[in-house]
Amino acid sequence: MKANxxxxxxxxxxxKELKDLLRAQFSLRMQLATQQTNKTHELRSVRRDIARVRxxxxxxxxxxxx
Numbered sequence: 001m002k003a004n005x006x007x008x009x010x011x012x013x014x015x016k017e018l019k020d021l022l023r024a025q026f027s028l029r030m031q032l033a034t035q036q037t038n039k040t041h042e043l044r045s046v047r048r049d050i051a052r053v054r055x056x057x058x059x060x061x062x063x064x065x066x
Contacts, residue, residue, distance in 0.1 A: 001049060006056045014060075018053045021046055 006014060025046045031037040 001052070003052050003056060006053060007059075011057065011060055014053055014057050018050065018057070021050045021053060025050065 001017075006017070009017070025043065028037070028039075028043045028046060032040065032043065
């Protein structure tokens, strides 16, 4: 998901998205640890999506405080 699409959502939706991404990251880490998957690129994309969501949430928080 792109940052522009994330900015269109409200804070509650972004928090839910972050929670889902963190669960997906955990699941992928466990799959890699137990050698159940070869898709290492998915972990990288999930980590980047988590960073995007956190960045957008931080920006919204700063705008709300100002």
